[in-house]
Amino acid sequence: MKIISFTKSEHLRFGNFLMKCLPLFFLLIGTFTTNAQKYNTHKPWAYWWWMGSAVDEAGIRKNLQDYAQAGFGGLHIIPIYGVKGNDANNLDFLSPKWNQMLAFTVKEARNLGLGIDMTMGTGWPFGGKHVSEKDAAKAFEIVSENGKTSVKVLPTKQKVKRAAPGGEGFVLDHFNKEALDNYMKPFQTLFQSPEYGVRALYNDSYEVYGANWTTDFLEEFQKRRGYDLTPYLNILAKTETKDLLEKRIFGDYNATIADLCREEFTKTWAEGVRKMGKISRNEAHGSPGNMLDLYALSDVPETEYFGTKYFDIPYFRRDPKFEETRYGVPDPLVIKFASSAANTENKKFVGSETATWLADHFKVSLSQVKPIIDESLTSGINHIFYHGVPYSPPQEAYPGWLFYASTNFNQQSHFWNELHFLNEYIARCQALLQESKAQNDVLLYFPIHDIWHDAGGKEHVHLLSVHANAQELLFNNSFGQVAKLLQSKGFNFDYVSDIQLTQLKYTDGKLQSHGGLTYKTIVIPKTMYLPAETLKALQKLQKQGAPILFVDQLPANTAGFKNWESNETLLADFNKNLKATDISALSSSLAKLGITSEEMASKGISFIKKQNAKGSIYFISNFSQQFQEGNLLLGAKGEAVEIYDPLHQTKQYIPFSRKGAYTEIKLALLAGESRFVQFFDKKPAQNITKNTTSQPTHKVDIKGTWNIEFLEGQPFLPKSYQTDKLDSWTSVGDSTNQYFTGTAKYSIDFDWKSVKENVIYLNLGNVRESAKVTLNGQNLGTLWCLPFQVAIPSKLLKEKNHLEIEVKNLSANRMRYIDKQSHNWKKFKDINIVDIQYKSLEPSTWEPEPSGLLGSVQILY
DSSP: OOOOOOOHHHHHHHHHHHHHHHHHHHHHHHHHHHHHTGGGGGSOEEEEEEETTOOOHHHHHHHHHHHHHTTOOEEEEEEEOOBTTOGGGOOOTTSHHHHHHHHHHHHHHHHTTOEEEEESSSSBSSEETTOOSTTBOEEEEEEEETTEEEEEEEEOOOBOBTOOTTOOSEEBOTTOHHHHHHHHHHHHHHTTSTTSOOSEEEEOOOOOOSOOBOTTHHHHHHHHHSSOSGGGHHHHTOSSOOSHHHHHHHHHHHHHHHHHIIIIIIIHHHHHHHHTTOEEEEOOTTSSSOHHHHHHHSSEEEEEEESOOOOOSTTOOOOTTOOHHHHOOOOHHHHHHHHHHHHHTTOSOOEEEEEETSSSTTOOOHHHHHHHHHHHHHTTOOEEEEEEEEOOOTTOOTTOOOOSSSOOOSTTSTTGGGHHHHHHHHHHHHHHHHTSEEOOOEEEEOOTHHHHTSOOTTTOSOOOOSSHHHHHHHHSSHHHHHHHHHHHHTOOEEEEOHHHHHTOEEETTEEEOTTSOEESEEEEOOOSEEOHHHHHHHHHHHHTTOOEEEBSSOOOEESSSTTHHHHHHHHHHHHTTOOOBOGGGHHHHHHHTTOOOOGGGGGTEEEEEEEOSSSEEEEEEEOSSSOSEEEEEESOOOSEEEEEETTTTEEEEOOEEEETTEEEEEEEOOTTOEEEEEEESSOOSSOOOBOOOOOOOOEEEOOSOEEEEEEEEESOOOOOEEESSOOOGGGSSSTHHHHOEEEEEEEEEEEOOOOSOSOEEEEOOSEESEEEEEETTEEEEEEOSSSOEEEEOTTOOOSEEEEEEEEEOOSHHHHHHHHHHOSTTOOBSTTOOBOTTSSBOOGGGOOOOOOEEOSOOEEEO
């Protein structure tokens, strides 16, 4: 055997070479790990709140085992404030012990087939003890002395919100690359080791308040806008703009802030994360930049489904305490900012922080969760993250450790044993959605400079969040009118920013985005301030033959101050031979361009249209009672059409007919139900058995005496009782019924006269909250979402029948009792525990929550 030896200098050179290769090696390892665990992204993930980071190996192992068994795909670690009296068990963020727990978590998760992500910090936004005042968020103050105007730079002194131990400190200056570089150093050091193999690093929604300046802002302004801002500082002292000069100055100021947020922070951060061998997940909302551009820079653009809304689904309920005026209403048009950026950049994943504050603690049901999941999926989301699961030690007494914001998806939740049904449903849906690409026709321009040309009030910057104030900024204008029109008429569209518009190419009669997806037209809503770069891009596309529709009026002005007079001349020349399209004629103008619309939208059905290897595929959800059954025209073609029910896992080919650019199908779809409609470009080789199902037309109440027996639960087990009329079990018996949380078995014997229909259903009506159904000894499954209806297998019904329904309720009633006995369960630092209105949570004052079967049970045929 020949032995090879190296000199000392050769050893050093080889060592240096290996060190240079390490980032690439870890990137490859990270890529391999991501691909190897690809299936995990089909399953929902969850925010995993580490309370005080007071975790240990036994607790981590047991929690991860539970989550894997329940059908989670991964967890996202967010270190957060701790539990009172538990300081001795807290771990400082990024301390050796904390890092050891992270490494253990990654190893255990991998063994269980789970992925792990983490926030690149604690709480939110980025900041902490290693952020110096020099690197911290800053604001400006305009000072006038002796006739001279200058700018004074002040620290905002904002601290990290909900910080974990070791993560307390100033919020980062998000407009300064050097500050971010300094902030990232501890993470770069940590992730040099492969044992910390998290999949993704995460940046939460912006929430940096009052920050509107950075140390070298004036230099950056001159470099980017081409003139010195100093002579116009007096304008920045104003809180509203009155003339065109002031508007242009503020337009440039806000455009510069946006540039810095995009380039100095988001781009630098995303690139830095990739160098660490991870992928980036970024919530761009809340920032003063253009969300479309910020989302586009991350590997996984992520939005948030915050709060609740009313769905026109029988028995759907909404927490009456939710404040629309304060939070706004969750809106698919807001979600579309993240999905649009993913589409134009051709990114595989679109994430969503999902189910934040659906209802008060202990009051959220799975029947309230599923519609918002469906609406998220039809809006372009394909990577659900629950908000969330607090880490709670296995030995901790009920209700365990709780995060202040509902909804709780951990083991202490009243729906924990049924949660796997929702997780499996989501996994089936996301498996199809992740393996398909958007199939949209229209690009709707987002004229953000119209917002930026306003002074923005006291703080000057415009923070576009997912809440009520931002929705007004986003949609109380022509852009909003056009977006709502396109949505209501069933057009398939994405938003496009100025930067993304300048990257468009027009070839072979199609507009191609930076990511390669193609579109048929650009729609420009009424725009007051159009950047010169955007104007030139539109001019170039128009000369190449790209169809561009201007709604209601042509652009009024160019954006910004420099060269504004010559830019206005360019705009006038551009507008000279153009005509605007009245918004009332927009639909017909799009139709003339060969752009199809989906009539489903007018019937209360929400949908997304995509393209996979087989052909066009739709995911549709019915949120309205307008439609139950009938013919639908879909804007796609194929050699065969298949309907897939992801809840019940049934598939069937259906008859169809072609009508011009459309295909007509017959569909039965109740409010609350969802389907995939797959069009096949090629006729399947196997023989096609064409079946159709229709909605039942007859309803028969199951009558007789119901026996109600309480099987298990807390804090007391009520006495059994009988009734001929179903109502909440809290309204019968003694007071113990009002506090009971658990399972009650409803049983009844009934007669049945056979009917000719092949398909017969059992409808439970208003269920609080889930029901396991057994008919004549055969388990028909657990019903956990609306509508509470299940098919009865052929020939199962006899002349004499025995029906059993095991119903589980919310934990709110149990918490009423616990809270009346003691408040010791409220033991959390920082915000402790609050209700949906951010007031002290007082379950002892609640009325009993209705529980059980609340009305007639019917057989439908």
